[in-house]
Amino acid sequence: MSGARGRLPSERTLRVAGAIIALLGIAVATYIAVADASRGSPVCLAGGHGCETVAQSRYSHLLGINVAVIGIGGYVVLLGSALAGGDTGRFTGFLAAAVGFGFSVYLTYLELFVIDAICQWCVASAVLMTLLLAVNATRAFGYAGAELAAVADGGAAAAGRGDTLG
Amino acid sequence: MASRKAQREQARQERLRREAAEGAARRRRRMVQLGVGGALAAAIVVVVLIVVSQSGGGSSGGSASDVSDAGLVAKQLKGIPQHGNVLGDPSAKATIVEFGDPQCPVCKAFSEQIAPQLISGPVRGGAANYQFLPWLIIGPQSKPAAEAALAAGEQGRFWNYIGLFYRNQGEENSGYVTDDFMTAIAKGAGVPDIARWDTDRQSSKWDSQFKSVNQRAGQLGFTGTPSIYVQGPHGRKVFTNVPTAAEVNAAIKSVS
Numbered sequence: 105m106s107g108a109r110g111r112l113p114s115e116r117t118l119r120v121a122g123a124i125i126a127l128l129g130i131a132v133a134t135y136i137a138v139a140d141a142s143r144g145s146p147v148c149l150a151g152g153h154g155c156e157t158v159a160q161s162r163y164s165h166l167l168g169i170n171v172a173v174i175g176i177g178g179y180v181v182l183l184g185s186a187l188a189g190g191d192t193g194r195f196t197g198f199l200a201a202a203v204g205f206g207f208s209v210y211l212t213y214l215e216l217f218v219i220d221a222i223c224q225w226c227v228a229s230a231v232l233m234t235l236l237l238a239v240n241a242t243r244a245f246g247y248a249g250a251e252l253a254a255v256a257d258g259g260a261a262a263a264g265r266g267d268t269l270g
Numbered sequence: 271m272a273s274r275k276a277q278r279e280q281a282r283q284e285r286l287r288r289e290a291a292e293g294a295a296r297r298r299r300r301m302v303q304l305g306v307g308g309a310l311a312a313a314i315v316v317v318v319l320i321v322v323s324q325s326g327g328g329s330s331g332g333s334a335s336d337v338s339d340a341g342l343v344a345k346q347l348k349g350i351p352q353h354g355n356v357l358g359d360p361s362a363k364a365t366i367v368e369f370g371d372p373q374c375p376v377c378k379a380f381s382e383q384i385a386p387q388l389i390s391g392p393v394r395g396g397a398a399n400y401q402f403l404p405w406l407i408i409g410p411q412s413k414p415a416a417e418a419a420l421a422a423g424e425q426g427r428f429w430n431y432i433g434l435f436y437r438n439q440g441e442e443n444s445g446y447v448t449d450d451f452m453t454a455i456a457k458g459a460g461v462p463d464i465a466r467w468d469t470d471r472q473s474s475k476w477d478s479q480f481k482s483v484n485q486r487a488g489q490l491g492f493t494g495t496p497s498i499y500v501q502g503p504h505g506r507k508v509f510t511n512v513p514t515a516a517e518v519n520a521a522i523k524s525v526s
Contacts, residue, residue: 156390161382166323168338191301199308206316210323221387221515244305249297 115250118243122186122197122236129179129232136172136225140164148224157221163214171211175229178204182236191248198244201237208233332440334450340458343433346386350394354423357389358399363526364392364502366400366518369487372415372435373408373442374495380512381436387515398500398522402432403483405495411447414471416480418452421470422461430459502526 113121139146140159148155158164164171178200185197208230215222353360366388370377385400392398404416415435422431435455440446452471453464461467490499490508499508500518502525509517 157387161386163323165339165342166319191297195301195304195308198305199312202309202312203315206312207319210316210320218383241305244301248301249294 112242112246115243115247118239118247119186122239122243123183125232125235125239126179126183126186129229129236130176130183132225132229132232133172133175133179136229137170137176140170140172146223146225150224154215154221155223155225158215158223158226161214161221163211163218175204178233182240185240190251194240194244194248197236197240201233201240204233205237331438332444332446332451333438334448334454337434337438337454337458339437340434340460343430343437343458344460346389346433347429350389350429352423352426352429355403355420355428356399356401357429358393359396360399362393362396362399364398364500364522366393366398366522367499367501368400368402369405369483369492369495369497370402370432371405371408371412371495372419372432373412373439373447375439375442376494376512377496378436378439380496381433384513384515384518385433388518391515392519392522397526400429402428403486404480405483405487405492405497406480407495409443411443411445413480414452415447417471417473417476418456418467420476420479421467421473422456422459424470425461425463425467427456427459427461431455431461434459500525 112118136146136159146155146159166174181200182197182204185193185200187193188196211226212230215226347357350358351360356365368377368380368385370380388398388400393400402419404412404419406412406416419428419431419435422428438451438455438458440451453468456464456467487497490497491510496512497509498513498518499506500521502522504525507521507525509521513521
């Protein structure tokens with residue numbers, strides 16, 4: 105078991121990566137939400153009207169709430185789970201990333217086959233959510249029960265991988 | 271004595287390590303079980319979100335007290351000139367002409383999925399303007415709905431009205447096109463003078479327009495709504511099926 109874990113990035117690395125990606129996700133989703141609330145639509149950096157078209161579609165809102173606002177909530181949960189230690193943090197991170205990834209797949213399908221327009225910011229968010237699923241799944245399944253394993257291994261080595269970001 | 275004590279201590283340490291290892295293994299097994307359960311729960315949550323998204327945010331449409339998406343429609347049309355039922359620059363080289371029935375569910379899908387791309391692309395960009403011609407083929411309620419839209423056009427809000435109507439469309443011929451529903455749509459569409467709109471929509475002046483549109487649709491060989499053609503200085507492209515935005519864009523280029 106420790107051999108398999110040895111091939112994985114350390115949990116500290118995964119948590120730092122998860123926190124950074126979640127922060128990037130918050131930034132992207134906040135931009136979309138602020139653009140929607142003020143000027144009307146996010147601007148595609150590479151030009152075109154894809155972002156405007158997607159933002160104006162009926163799928164940009166869920167129960168009257170901009171999907172980007174829901175995305176901010178999801179990324180905040182993922183950031184919190186990256187900061188939280190133990191199996192609670194691991195499981196919460198995996199669950200939130202799985203929901204976020206599934207919904208991102210649906211939104212990407214809508215862009216490609218229903219709305220027929222691609223918003224770069226939405227694609228960026230989908231990529232970030234995919235990375236977060238990979239990071240959180242690795243953390244959840246690779247490091248579940250890591251604290252007890254550290255005791256069993258005599259403490260020092262496994263515990264040294266760190267369960268804190270500080 | 272000391273040796274036996276050390277042996278007991280060593281045994282205790284071994285037992286603690288064994289128990290911790292067993293505990294860790296149990297937690298890992300439990301985590302895997304939780305992970306599988308969590309993945310299933312995540313899938314269920316995603317399915318619920320998709321169902322809510324597909325249902326248009328929970329509203330089944332056709333409700334005067336629950337008109338939604340007025341902001342979205344206003345945002346989509348913001349800054350684009352409207353002259354009656356024509357959206358965009360009146361002097362644009364090409365004109366997209368849509369024959370639609372306010373009660374038609376396929377027109378609703380076109381209005382929500384294809385039209386926004388045309389509006390944000392060639393119409394906003396000035397390459398084409400967009401004319402909507404009410405072609406009443408679904409049933410008796412189509413006429414008052416179209417009259418209400420045309421009356422809104424008298425005050426520069428035709429496209430806000432028809433866009434918002436589609437986003438709140440109910441089941442065809444179910445009786446949802448009431449005065450209250452149409453007034454709620456007019457208010458949501460930002461029609462400035464509701465009293466004037468109410469008078470205008472009840473005028474008989476629209477009848478000749480409906481008759482003319484019906485004749486034109488027949489001449490063009492159209493059999494259902496929405497039907498689209500694109501007209502420009504270099505010809506006309508008539509679509510026999512509901513076109514994609516890419517097909518309409520290509521037609522604009524070819525006739526301009």
